[in-house]
Amino acid sequence: MSASNVYYELYRRSSIGVALIDSLDELIKDSKIQPQLAMKILSTFDRSISEALTEKVKSTRLSFKGHLDTYRFCDDVWTFIILDVHFKMEGNEAIVADKIKIVANNVKKPGEQ
């Protein structure tokens, strides 16, 4: 199996992913690159952002409490909808949210031959 299939594509929907897609889209439209190259670049993006988030983002501790309203596990993806959530961050900072949704995917082993 090629490494390109190992990483999740979910970060393509993030702001930076959307910006990349639009840029690639424009290049394809202007016939400056082939769609196959765009897909390759997006695969690289999937890998790089996954690695960057794992390795380069400083871990910040946060705890939260709330009422679990809904949970489901479908196609290896956990989804939790939590109501009346109180987040407690470092330095006693607190944030309150009426509703949050947590989507959790399995961490896959990336790109090993």
Place this chain on the structure above:
Amino acid sequence: MLSSANPNVRFFGALTYTVKLNSDWQSIPPESVSQLLLQLLNWFLTLGHGPRYITQKLAATLLLALIKFSESSGSIWPYPIQDVVISVVRNTPTVGTGESIDDEAFQSMVQSLDAHGLSIVLLLCTTFAEEISRADVPRQSRPPLYKLLLDSTHHTLAVIKPILTTPPSSITSPDSFHPILVSVLNSFRAWTISCVSADANAPVVSTLASFLPSVIEFLQIESDKSVYETVVDVLIDFMEWADKLVTAESMKILLALFSSPYAASKIEKVVATLEGNHEDITEAFLNSFISFGELVAKDIAANLGRPEYRRIVDLTAELLRIPGFPIEDENVSNRTLEFWDLFVESILYDDDGTLLASAKDVRFSDTQSIMMQVISLLWIKLRLPDSSIAVQWTQDSRDGFFAFRKDVADLIESSYQLVQTRLYSVLVQFVIDSMSVTPIDWPGVEASLYALNAITQSLTSDPPEFELLQTLLDSRLVSVLPTSPLLRARQTSLSLIASAIPYFQTDAGKKYIPTVVPYLFQCLASPSLALHASRSIFQLCSECATALRDDVPGFLSIYRDMLTHGGAIDAIAKERIAGAIAEVLQQGVDDLALRTVYLSDLVDVLSGYAEEAVRLANDPTAVSDARDIAASALKSLAMVGKACRGVEDIDRISISSTLEHHWNAAGASGRLVKDKILEIVGAISHLPAFAGDITIRQNATGVLKAGLSESLPGPFTWTADVILGYIRDEIGSVGRLDTLQPVLTLAASLVASNSISGTPDIHHLCVQLLEVLYTGALVPNNALTLNSDPDVNQGTLEILSKFLQRYLDVILASPHFESLVLQFAVAMVTAKEPLVVKSAVKFWNDLLNLSPDSQSPAIAHAIKQVIDISGPLLMSAVASSISGAAPRSLVTEYAKLIKTFFRTNTGPAQQWLTVAFQIENCTADKARARHTFVEKIARLRGRPPTETIVKDFWIAERGQTFDYV
């Protein structure tokens, strides 16, 4: 390459094989697959005598081929383990034997294997199990591979069982036996875990699990570290799948093992050994001990009366006595925390999460004592290292140590449900005891405050702990803290004060506010404490304003000094203090005249600060500093403005006229304060050095916006003409258009504001605002060209949206209506910048969603006219965009617009979109596809799956096969 004499080249050959298989396996015809497998097996056997890493790579390559071709060629190799054994015995590669040979014959073949032959068979067994369980094996390939694994188990067992069931006492040649045993254990572990993944209920899983007692026996082989560690690895992995793999018999054996004198002696040795210099196998033993504890934490909680369970609890607590700092010196205490969390949770809650225990429940007195002891031991572990020690730590050690402290804080918080006031009392006593020695034991004070903070932040209502806080505040703690050489002791005390705000709100707590607040202000002087201190001051002032009302003059004095001499103090801290004082004024000082006097003083202090900015701004070398000070002064004013917002339940009618006179009548004391605030904003905004400066504009508009949500007059509620004047000045001043964004946001807030809605000539002012925006921002911005500024365009669209909500009649009657709506807002639907398009789509969606029933007939008619005129233009723009011109991210936006159009104006929208598609010449096929698309959309009338259909249409028009996400 595989024939090379150089082992590195041989390895590279194997690696190349893997890469090639990954990329081009589909090009191999099915009839050649067996040949390929045979070739790989041949290399595996041939190179089996060479370095291990090459054999391993070849085994992985062979298994990769098996996995790949299982996808397409079905059962190409039904008995892989059997064939490998046959191949090794006969020294001839054999692949694809059609039948399983009988058990006896196979057993005799296995027995004939020499040590080398056995080792490469075991290597293949391990690799086989590991490769099949890899996360990247395609989902569709798994069922046949898992079946193959389960079906091959009896062959693997035939290979490993003789070794696995050898009693340790009967091993006569450990030097030759132990390496094989390690390989067998690894195969056993990998194979069993893979079988559980394949089908946890398969009969072979029970068979494999029945060998665990034999594995545990090998713990006797302490002399060989690799055997011991491998046995422990098997145990830990099995414990993760306990319900399937740890049978009742195995559980009994493990419980006996970990509660035995053997376990106690191991832990005793660890505790007696300094700084992680444990004997080799101890680390492995501790790992299995802790894993077992986690496995049975729930049982322990339910059976504390049974000696073997109780012994495990006592031994786990004993582990906390290991000397040294967690992470840096020892890595054990941190690993026990998960056990304690599970233990406490199991005591407190049942399986449904219902609370079982309470501090008053006598049944739990034993558990309470255990947790009190555990937290006392952890208190020692919480202590900070001396600076001479800490300086030698790596960043990882530091991060790990502080993460450990937070985990302990979480445990303390969750245990508190169980132990409650008793623990709080002990921790308060720890503080007092740590202060009673000479010199003061500051790490002890800090650790106690840290633990107290973990509890205090979750206290609610008026708990008994508040009386204990009183004990703490009656001690000399607050008076000695400023002398502490341990900065973190002061930081932790600041966090504790912030957590104890509910206490300071009580009658008992209020009397301590005058003790605490000066300490907090004292901390402001230290740049590294100022942020913590200012946060606590702000919270204390906003929550306990009444108690602090008499201290305002003192605060003002300190604040003046802070702005004059506190150059190194963070600007955020300064801004918070301004807000904090204003909170006290607004909530704590009831007398309007007195409040105004204080507010005037506060504004004077900020005025002095702003003057400093003005002075520096005249010096070309100090403009940057001037900008920082000016921005901070304006931010502070905005903080004051936010704090001065009125209380919601105030009796509006009775005081409205009084407030109107006080804050707005010429010469009234309140009005004078307001004038001073405006002077500060004006003085800074009009400085040539800051003309068009976006930072200054952002902060100045923050001051002007502070009162826009108010419905009663106040110090920050400006009349609309004041704000309009500022907008006019800024739009007319020198500066780049792209710095206008804050001004446009202010204009949008003004339109939506409560405070101006009652202004008699509001319509006239709104007309003026539109005029200023049109002539000052849009015309110079050349808004209808592609080169216009996106921020200005987006800001203008937001203002237009606000006008739709509040003053629809003004915009419909505006002489610039045609330019603003029918040209500008239409053109922006196809702007280059995604954010502008989103704002434009929002504007049109808002307009289309306006209900005609809630409008006057004249306005409803005007709206219909707007839609009739703009509809064809918008549908033309949308048609062009979804035909491939739009970037991917905007397809959803255009789909939203189509949805709203077809929901609110189905018939005309269908006609407009049809016409828009007809303008462009296209092939008959394409025209048919477009017609079908419009028909589909019209049938849906804005319902799902309109968005998906639009997206699919965009993909088809692009001639692509993928949609990127």
